[in-house]
Amino acid sequence: MLNAAVKNRPPSGATFEHAVVLQNVVKSYDGTTQVVKGVDLSVRSGEFLTILGPSGSGKTSLLMMLAGFEQPSDGAIIIGGRDVSRQPAHKRNIGMVFQQYALFPHLTVAQNLAFPLEMRRMGRREIDDRVGWALNLVKLEGLGARRPAQLSGGQQQRIAVARALIFEPQLVLMDEPLGALDKQLRQQMQDEIARLHHELRPTIIYVTHDQGEAISLSDRVAVFEGGKISQIDPPTALYNAPRNDFVAGFIGENNRIPARIISHGPPSRLAVSGRAIVSALSVDIAPTETHACIMIRPERLRRVAHLCQLPNTIDVVVSEVSYHGDSYRLRASLDDGIDVITRIPNDGTQSIPDIGESILLGWSTEDARAFAGGVSATIR
């Protein structure tokens, strides 16, 4: 089955095993401002891909184009090897889970689940079997006769997920599906979605602005910023090797210490607070004497007793100590007023400093990354 999609194979090397391929997809609602600015993306069959980004970055817009509710202003959307850019939503065979569930209130749970099967003109017997299977899958056997309004939020969400999976769509889209749930239920549903993905292996594109969800669920995460993909990688790579300071700041907690570039490495040498000279892995090349920003995870910033204990150290004054059970969290200030965060494990091996005390914090060179351009305004 050779068709246009194969001929237009994207340079990134997408092939048939890719369930979804986006080529330079652009969306503009008003013709002037672009909300999605040329996204290239390939999703493997059976992959769990998360689109993570701050509010207004265009995540929903991208999903709406995938689902067929919005037309891309430019570019192509290829699903299952076919260009669907001009195909109406109901012909795309895509399951969708909405933030507000969107279960039909006038139908029972079983009727809701049967709906996509009826639309595919499946026989009554098979529909009943499948509905039973789906209820079993989300562990809600016996609730088929209820109306959505008679279910709890978590139960409704499960039915919404089951309804999106029951017709074995070639792609499942979820737009912040856990956004309406409280925190505890969220964790539970997260596990549930992970289990379903593991059991059934559907291709899922999942949208969220919760980085915890993104990291624990996904095979890969695409970090979205201002309508573009900032970085797309497995969660560990994203966390350990962010490609820019936006990603570094968006995924997990990070310290950002302004610095001045002295020399390029590896490792680069930088001046912090005018005095201390430290080294870090530099990600992008910038001229010497320009500003940069060093990013260090709080758990990699350690309290040291002597200058020589770690290759890089800075002097700080403790400004805040809070107790978190398994650890203490310290906020400390450099002498030019920049705050850094660190954690001290509550394992009895280290003493906890008092507020106002001067201490030394240090790090290994490979734990710090320097990004050109200083502290960007997009974060915090």
Next chain:
Amino acid sequence: MRQRSPHRTGWTLVLPLLVFTLVTFLAPIGFMLWKSVYDPEVAGLLGQTRQALAKWQTSTGLPGPEGFDALSRDLRDLTGDGRVSQLALRLNRERSGMRQLIEVTADAIAEYDRPLLEIDPRWGDPDTWVLLKRMTQPLTARYFLSAVDLQQTPQGSIVRQDESRRIYVYLFGRTILVASVVTAVCIILGYPFAYALATARPRMQRLLFFIVMLPFWTSLLVRTTAWIVLLQRRGVLNEILVAMNIVSERSRLELIYNLSGTLIVMTHVLLPFFVLPLYAVMKGIPKQYVRAGKSLGAGPVRVFLRIYLPMTLPGVLAGAALVFILSLGYYVTPALVGGRTGQLISNQIAFHVQTSLNWGLAAALGSILLVIVVVLTMLLSRVTQRGVL
């Protein structure tokens, strides 16, 4: 400090409205209901006759002499201050000829004090006495009987009204028919309109709102005049149709002062009552549902039939019920543009209240209308509560 029970507070808050409703609404309705079965007029005029006839069995022929005496005394007492003609008129409504009989008899008694049977042979007919006995009983079913074109024969059995006097059942039928047609047309015109209203952009929405609310903002007379200008034989619509050769000069359409006038104008006036509740329901349905339907594989038609329509059905029912119930009671519009064939039951009620002063009949007609509305409302709330929708 003891908390007041929320129950008590609730009652205190609704009390003023409750009292208001009681005084201005429930009491008049109660009065009307009472009026339709309680008619003490003749009993008040013929008090002695009433007592004398109380023990009389109508199956035994004529009443005893005490009945004749009592009536003579009553008529003598009534003579002189117009109450004879009041009685005569009232009885004549029940049976023609009674007016003349009563007046002649009263005159004769006043002048010569002769026995009744000598004054007029009809006093020897038991039917006359049966009528008197029935009319002197204040509690009566006769208004309800006439309201459904029935009457009680002198022998006491219930039969249909003479053919020439059967009008109310027909009028009730016409009223229900008109209400149904108006409701149906409102649904057909109003559903797409409400949808357009609910989905339009703000500027367009303001314009559409203006159009639908226009009948509310124009005074009744202006509106009616406008309809007359438009719909009459030489009106705008007919002129256009003739000019376009769609209808010929001689077959101009009769659109006003008949049933079609009533239908057209009532639909216009009642359309907002259908559109607005439906609009509110449509506005409350997030786009998500239609989108969910599409993503699950339903094309536009099936999304509409299986999802949108059922979800908007409560709005359709609410609007339709409102229009139907309001139509049942409509009376100004039919009176102004309905001509003879466009009159509804309410016009008859108004006639009996204002012109013929037959309040009992007006009350009985009104009560029947009320019962129809109450039954409909109960059916409707049953349907909606059962979650059929």
